[in-house]
Amino acid sequence: MSNNDNDGNKDDDVTRRDFIHVAGAGLGVIAVGSAVWPLVDQMNPSKDVLALSTTEVDLSQIEVGQSVTVVWRGKPVFIRRRTAQEIAEARSVPMDELPDPQTDEERVQKTEWLIMVGVCTHLGCVPLGLQGDFGGWFCPCHGSHYDTSGRIRKGPAPENLIVPEYAFVTDTKIIVG
Amino acid sequence: MAGSNYQPKSKLGQWIEYRLPIFSLIDGLFGSYPTPKNLNYWWSFGSLAGIALVVQIITGIVLAMHYTPDTSLAFASTEHIMRNVNYGWLMRYVHANGASMFFIIVYVHIFRGLYYGSYKSPREILWMLGVVILLLMMATAFMGYVLPWGQMSFWGATVITNLFGAVPVVGDSIVAWLWGGFSVDNATLHRFFSLHYLLPFVIVGVVIMHIWALHQHGSNNPLGIDVKGPQDTVPFTPYYTAKDLYGFAVFFLVFAYFVFYNPNFLGHPDNYIPANPLVTPAHIVPEWYYLPFYAILRAITFDIGIPGTDIVFITAKFAGVILMFASILILLVLPWLDTSKVRSAKFRPIYKQLYWLLVIDVFVLGYVGAKPPEGILPTVGLIATAYYFIHFLVIMPILGKKEKPLPLPESIANPVVKSAE
Ligand code: HEM
Numbered sequence: 001m002s003n004n005d006n007d008g009n010k011d012d013d014v015t016r017r018d019f020i021h022v023a024g025a026g027l028g029v030i031a032v033g034s035a036v037w038p039l040v041d042q043m044n045p046s047k048d049v050l051a052l053s054t055t056e057v058d059l060s061q062i063e064v065g066q067s068v069t070v071v072w073r074g075k076p077v078f079i080r081r082r083t084a085q086e087i088a089e090a091r092s093v094p095m096d097e098l099p100d101p102q103t104d105e106e107r108v109q110k111t112e113w114l115i116m117v118g119v120c121t122h123l124g125c126v127p128l129g130l131q132g133d134f135g136g137w138f139c140p141c142h143g144s145h146y147d148t149s150g151r152i153r154k155g156p157a158p159e160n161l162i163v164p165e166y167a168f169v170t171d172t173k174i175i176v177g
Numbered sequence: 178m179a180g181s182n183y184q185p186k187s188k189l190g191q192w193i194e195y196r197l198p199i200f201s202l203i204d205g206l207f208g209s210y211p212t213p214k215n216l217n218y219w220w221s222f223g224s225l226a227g228i229a230l231v232v233q234i235i236t237g238i239v240l241a242m243h244y245t246p247d248t249s250l251a252f253a254s255t256e257h258i259m260r261n262v263n264y265g266w267l268m269r270y271v272h273a274n275g276a277s278m279f280f281i282i283v284y285v286h287i288f289r290g291l292y293y294g295s296y297k298s299p300r301e302i303l304w305m306l307g308v309v310i311l312l313l314m315m316a317t318a319f320m321g322y323v324l325p326w327g328q329m330s331f332w333g334a335t336v337i338t339n340l341f342g343a344v345p346v347v348g349d350s351i352v353a354w355l356w357g358g359f360s361v362d363n364a365t366l367h368r369f370f371s372l373h374y375l376l377p378f379v380i381v382g383v384v385i386m387h388i389w390a391l392h393q394h395g396s397n398n399p400l401g402i403d404v405k406g407p408q409d410t411v412p413f414t415p416y417y418t419a420k421d422l423y424g425f426a427v428f429f430l431v432f433a434y435f436v437f438y439n440p441n442f443l444g445h446p447d448n449y450i451p452a453n454p455l456v457t458p459a460h461i462v463p464e465w466y467y468l469p470f471y472a473i474l475r476a477i478t479f480d481i482g483i484p485g486t487d488i489v490f491i492t493a494k495f496a497g498v499i500l501m502f503a504s505i506l507i508l509l510v511l512p513w514l515d516t517s518k519v520r521s522a523k524f525r526p527i528y529k530q531l532y533w534l535l536v537i538d539v540f541v542l543g544y545v546g547a548k549p550p551e552g553i554l555p556t557v558g559l560i561a562t563a564y565y566f567i568h569f570l571v572i573m574p575i576l577g578k579k580e581k582p583l584p585l586p587e588s589i590a591n592p593v594v595k596s597a598e
């Protein structure tokens with residue numbers, strides 16, 4: 001490493017100067033890194049955006065067969081009070097017909113209430129309700145079909161519609177997030 | 178940069194030149210700069226790209242004086258520019274159509290290079306800097322299109338940023354980082370505005386290097402042979418200043434047609450609907466200049482893995498993303514993929530035909546990108562995508578070795594080939 005000829009060292013000897021080079025470069029990398037990180041991290045979601053990340057919804061006004069869309073983290077969340085027929089349909093599908101196998105039971109907390117983020121898992125468009133080949137949702141952007149459990153059945157989307165974290169605070173009130 | 182021996186005539190000029198050699202620099206750039214004397218009009222598109230960039234920067238700075246990058250006001254301030262600001266409609270229509278004009282020019286400029294082999298030694302770096310400019314332009318125009326905050330702005334931004342979610346493991350973190358939130362929102366709009374202002378000046382910097390590299394070996398020419406001496410060149414001024422100015426005049430006529438008679442022809446009506454995060458338009462399409470790449474993005478509709486099992490190496494979505502970026506990045510290595518020593522397609526009878534096939538292929542991709550993926554279109558898109566890559570990765574290396582080029586002329590000044598050869 002060291003090519004300084006004034007101390008007569010052979011090339012493969014480790015010298016104090018090598019140590020200074022490595023230590024200096026190492027510290028330099030740390031210094032630059034710690035200066036760059038704030039510049040990178042400032043682009044991540046800010047505190048106020050993170051603070052707004054739960055939404056409360058009153059379910060008492062929603063009739064059977066009706067859907068509402070609420071906003072959570074700037075995204076639509078679909079809340080559907082499903083009919084008995086829709087539930088039966090969702091539960092009768094054989095698992096091997098599903099690109100992203102998941103039972104309907106795994107996707108709901110209360111059988112009637114299907115709650116999911118209304119964002120197509122392909123590239124993020126909002127699917128349209130009560131449309132498509134499976135009676136659930138249809139995404140117009142590149143043609144993804146979801147069933148009455150919000151599972152992907154046909155089209156380019158890789159996954160089922162995402163079920164957000166939510167909890168029933170009372171029988172008619174949920175908190176999403 | 179290549180200065181010349183130019184000396185200003187006036188005393189003041191000489192005083193300045195002695196301290197800052199700016200007159201010889203300008204002379205070296207546009208004055209006595211020796212230029213091949215056989216350049217055709219396809220060589221005018223470089224200076225046209227330059228003027229288009231200047232137009233974007235001037236109108237952009239004016240727009241920024243009246244525009245507000247906040248989700249509550251962005252759409253309204255754009256309409257304010259259109260209705261209230263004096264000549265605001267002109268500035269915005271020039272800027273919006275100017276972006277399209279810029280892309281037309283740059284695409285012609287690139288295909289000129291492909292036809293005449295301008296990317297070959299010793300102009301590889303010149304070419305690669307051009308590819309960097311193209312990438313920067315695409316990023317700039319993408320972010321600019323988000324600014325008016327219409328439906329296409331919002332959903333275009335959503336779909337394109339979501340592409341990064343296809344990256345394994347860190348995809349979702351990257352997307353949240355790009356957004357500064359959980360969806361395209363205020364933070365996203367602000368940063369896009371900041372970067373949309375910045376990137377054009379980065380482009381200016383790369384353009385300077387592009388021209389620096391150009392002047393190192395001078396322009397290529399339609400014959401694709403090297404300049405042998407002064408008999409092959411003319412000074413840039415007056416010959417090419419005049420020719421380029423004529424090009425400018427024609428260009429501004431076309432530009433003016435769009436601005437004054439058909440200002441929304443290249444745009445999309447849905448962008449006059451304010452952004453609504455809860456409703457996606459029925460048919461979203463990118464701006465025309467992205468269409469071929471959009472088709473490549475959508476070409477792969479199947480996961481790549483071990484057939485008959487659930488093992489997936491690359492999801493369809495990620496494969497599309499990789500191919501889309503690869504379709505541009507592949508141009509960076511074109512100088513080494515093309516093994517032919519002959520530059521100009523004039524003397525490469527087979528390449529000349531395959532060149533036009535590539536042009537057709539890109540138009541087919543553009544068409545597929547514009548239409549909903551129904552019927553036979555996805556298949557057409559897949560074949561056209563495959564051909565695009567085959568052209569560069571298979572045909573170019575092999576053709577250069579197998580093709581028998583026509584005899585090259587002796588020089589630019591003496592373009593007649595001796596028939597005895
Ligand atoms: C490489 C050069 C540039 C390109 C390709 C470009 C492209 C675009 C595009 C496509 C739009 C959307 C137009 C629309 O549909 O309304 C836009 C908007 C905008 N651009 Fe640029 N731009 C460039 C340079 C600049 C510069 C240097 C500025 C200076 C700040 C600027 C400021 C703006 C502003 C304020 C808007 C929003 C108003 C509007 O939508 O018309 N642009 N740009």
Ligand code: FES
Binds near residue numbers: 139140
């Ligand atoms: S975003 Fe829904 S299908 Fe592509």
